[in-house]
Amino acid sequence: xxxxxxxxxxxxxxxxxxxxxxxxxxxxxxxxxxxxxxxxxxxxxxxxxxxxxxxxxxxxxxxxxxxxxxxxxxxxxxxxxxxxxxxxxxxxxxxxxxxxxxxxxxxxxxxxxxxxxxxxxxxxxxxxxxxxxxxxxxxxxxxxxxxxxxxxxxxxxxxxxxxxxxxxxxxxxxxxxxxxxxxxxxxxxxxxxxxxxxxxxxxxxxxxxxxxxxxxxxxxxxxxxxxxxxxxxxxxxxxxxxxxxxxxxxxxxxxxxxxxxxxxxxxxxxxxxxxxxxxxxxxxxxxxxxxxxxxxxxxxxxxxxxxxxxxxxxxxxxxxxxxxxxxxxxxxxxxxxxxxxxxxxxxxxxxxxxxxxxxxxxxxxxxxxxxxxxxxxxxxxxxxxxxxxxxxxxxxxxxxxxxxxxxxxxxxxxxxxxxxxxxx
Amino acid sequence: xxxxxxxxxxxxxxxxxxxxxxxxxxxxxxxxxxxxxxxxxxxxxxxxxxxxxxxxxxxxxxxxxxxxxxxxxxxxxxxxxxxxxxxxxxxxxxxxxxxxxxxxxxxxxxxxxxxxxxxxxxxxxxxxxxxxxxxxxxxxxxxxxxxxxxxxxxxxxxxxxxxxxxxxxxxxxxxxxxxxxxxxxxxxxxxxxxxxxxxxxxxxxxxxxxxxxxxxxxxxxxxxxxxxxxxxxxxxxxxxxxxxxxxxxxxxxxxxx
Numbered sequence: 001x002x003x004x005x006x007x008x009x010x011x012x013x014x015x016x017x018x019x020x021x022x023x024x025x026x027x028x029x030x031x032x033x034x035x036x037x038x039x040x041x042x043x044x045x046x047x048x049x050x051x052x053x054x055x056x057x058x059x060x061x062x063x064x065x066x067x068x069x070x071x072x073x074x075x076x077x078x079x080x081x082x083x084x085x086x087x088x089x090x091x092x093x094x095x096x097x098x099x100x101x102x103x104x105x106x107x108x109x110x111x112x113x114x115x116x117x118x119x120x121x122x123x124x125x126x127x128x129x130x131x132x133x134x135x136x137x138x139x140x141x142x143x144x145x146x147x148x149x150x151x152x153x154x155x156x157x158x159x160x161x162x163x164x165x166x167x168x169x170x171x172x173x174x175x176x177x178x179x180x181x182x183x184x185x186x187x188x189x190x191x192x193x194x195x196x197x198x199x200x201x202x203x204x205x206x207x208x209x210x211x212x213x214x215x216x217x218x219x220x221x222x223x224x225x226x227x228x229x230x231x232x233x234x235x236x237x238x239x240x241x242x243x244x245x246x247x248x249x250x251x252x253x254x255x256x257x258x259x260x261x262x263x264x265x266x267x268x269x270x271x272x273x274x275x276x277x278x279x280x281x282x283x284x285x286x287x288x289x290x291x292x293x294x295x296x297x298x299x300x301x302x303x304x305x306x307x308x309x310x311x312x313x314x315x316x317x318x319x320x321x322x323x324x325x326x327x328x329x330x331x332x333x334x335x336x337x338x339x340x341x342x343x344x345x346x347x348x349x350x351x352x353x354x355x356x357x358x359x360x361x362x363x364x365x366x367x368x369x370x371x372x373x374x375x376x377x378x379x380x381x382x383x384x385x386x387x388x389x390x391x392x393x394x395x396x397x398x399x400x401x402x403x404x405x406x407x408x409x410x411x412x413x414x415x416x417x418x419x420x421x422x423x424x
Numbered sequence: 425x426x427x428x429x430x431x432x433x434x435x436x437x438x439x440x441x442x443x444x445x446x447x448x449x450x451x452x453x454x455x456x457x458x459x460x461x462x463x464x465x466x467x468x469x470x471x472x473x474x475x476x477x478x479x480x481x482x483x484x485x486x487x488x489x490x491x492x493x494x495x496x497x498x499x500x501x502x503x504x505x506x507x508x509x510x511x512x513x514x515x516x517x518x519x520x521x522x523x524x525x526x527x528x529x530x531x532x533x534x535x536x537x538x539x540x541x542x543x544x545x546x547x548x549x550x551x552x553x554x555x556x557x558x559x560x561x562x563x564x565x566x567x568x569x570x571x572x573x574x575x576x577x578x579x580x581x582x583x584x585x586x587x588x589x590x591x592x593x594x595x596x597x598x599x600x601x602x603x604x605x606x607x608x609x610x611x612x613x614x615x616x617x618x619x620x621x622x623x624x625x626x627x628x629x630x631x632x633x634x635x636x637x638x639x640x641x642x643x644x645x646x647x648x649x650x651x652x653x654x655x656x657x658x659x660x661x662x663x664x665x666x667x668x669x670x671x672x673x674x675x676x677x678x679x680x681x
């Protein structure tokens with residue numbers, strides 16, 4: 001009996017593998033053979049969770065990827081490996097899809113890197129984050145969410161994790177590009193999809209699709225929003241001057257033509273202006289769910305009409321029903337297992353918690369560019385040289401107002417001396 | 425072979441004492457103590473350890489002695505019954521009661537110093553525990569909490585001045601946590617809705633752990649921070665640095681591409 005117990009638990013489990021985004025794959029009705037082919041292409045371009053590599057076009061540092069990837073272990077000098085799995089994978093998932101084992105219990109859900117969209121960065125809205133942006137998020141964490149600070153990690157480990165996040169992001173974006181390519185080119189299920197046998201396909205994949213993905217990352221450094229020196233308020237302002245600027249910011253905040261912030265952030269800045277909007281990730285899920293419902297309705301209609309058909313028409317309708325039924329089963333399984341879509345609740349500006357950073361420059365960036373993936377719009381120019389809704393001086397005034405909100409009398413924490421006196 | 429069990433019982437105090445003797449050589453003993461108050465806590469610990477240790481060894485020794493002497497195989501005499509000894513019963517009830525009472529009273533001062541005699545000094549910092557991070561808020565140049573010049577840090581890197589009394593307010597942002605500084609022998613459960621006070625005086629400088637000592641969720645094991653103790657001048661300089669950083673309105677753009 002002891003030997004039975006002893007021998008039962010020693011089998012090694014399979015190494016983890018990347019997963020495709022099945023929601024996208026099923027929505028675009030990619031045939032199973034093409035799904036395998038796409039997975040193979042991605043494997044050839046990016047490797048596995050244990051052994052990653054990146055093509056030179058991506059510009060990623062292989063040494064950092066090796067440090068981050070694979071199982072958790074330490075070498076003889078104490079150098080740590082498997083950093084991603086040690087620190088990140090339980091929320092962000094092996095594929096960077098935000099579907100790790102602890103993701104379902106969190107609010108907000110962890111970031112899904114695969115779209116290449118990151119909320120808190122220093123660049124224009126459509127651009128990718130810089131390495132420094134990612135490093136800052138890992139270092140400071142995101143207060144108000146379950147993303148903790150990793151300031152206690154040595155800088156080289158943080159840098160390795162930044163590289164791995166970019167790697168997962170590029171891989172996810174490449175996967176979407178491949179799926180869209182197969183869909184848009186109208187590949188039939190029996191058409192081959194093998195770049196090793198088709199030079200033109202390989203050329204398209206590397207020099208078109210991958211190049212588009214990588215371009216965004218390589219040009220992020222040029223897309224940083226740099227405030228004009230002349231517009232930045234001086235560091236030695238008196239409290240009266242700051243209050244004056246905040247008062248102007250208040251006007252802009254509540255003006256419907258200027259900042260129009262109160263539309264979402266509410267008439268008192270509590271984030272209750274509207275709470276029914278969704279972020280992009282949830283919008284995609286909502287679309288998938290509603291398409292699944294429509295499919296179900298279609299199937300019900302077909303079933304009802306079936307009794308009136310005869311012969312060949314009836315056979316054809318039954319075949320269509322079978323096919324649609326199969327698709328519905330796949331879709332329903334995905335809907336049951338996906339993390340539910342959630343409303344994007346605008347920030348309560350009176351509690352002093354700022355997710356993307358509390359420095360004036362951080363809030364300046366949020367107001368200028370908005371928050372990508374979220375309904376928060378920007379009021380600054382959308383790219384260099386363009387015209388924005390507000391000037392830079394006006395944006396700094398809004399920053400002053402927002403920073404003053406938690407300190408208004410009404411927001412000061414109420415002290416409860418009774419408990420404290422009795423206890424200690 | 426019945427005496428085998430007597431020997432098994434003997435092994436308990438033997439290995440027990442051996443473990444404590446050998447533990448410091450494997451670094452399985454007290455972490456370094458850098459506080460004024462920690463000495464008292466450690467002394468109390470050692471006192472109770474010695475007291476209970478000696479009594480433990482004595483009682484286990486008595487157990488071994490009786491198990492050995494009266495084991496069935498080597499003892500063929502019939503059992504003798506006794507109606508008990510009233511004096512013995514009274515003695516071995518009163519003695520432990522007095523001992524326990526002594527321990528309870530002996531530690532009251534240490535407890536009061538750590539938990540009840542709050543020093544009348546301004547608050548050095550307000551620590552907020554949240555899942556799964558320690559955030560800190562310093563009063564800033566105006567010396568008052570919850571004003572616009574507060575220094576707020578969310579990266580778990582908390583600095584304190586050494587060589588002076590430090591008063592902390594500890595709050596929770598969500599669930600139960602416990603702010604534990606092992607190297608100062610100070611621990612305070614953080615209860616949501618309550619503001620707890622903690623005070624201590626560090627004798628030395630250096631960087632030490634902050635850990636969470638109350639299960640708070642899946643990330644409890646990694647809810648760590650680092651407490652840095654430095655002289656007041658360096659502490660003020662650090663605060664100044666963080667205040668400036670908190671007011672950043674510019675961004676450094678590297679020309680390297």
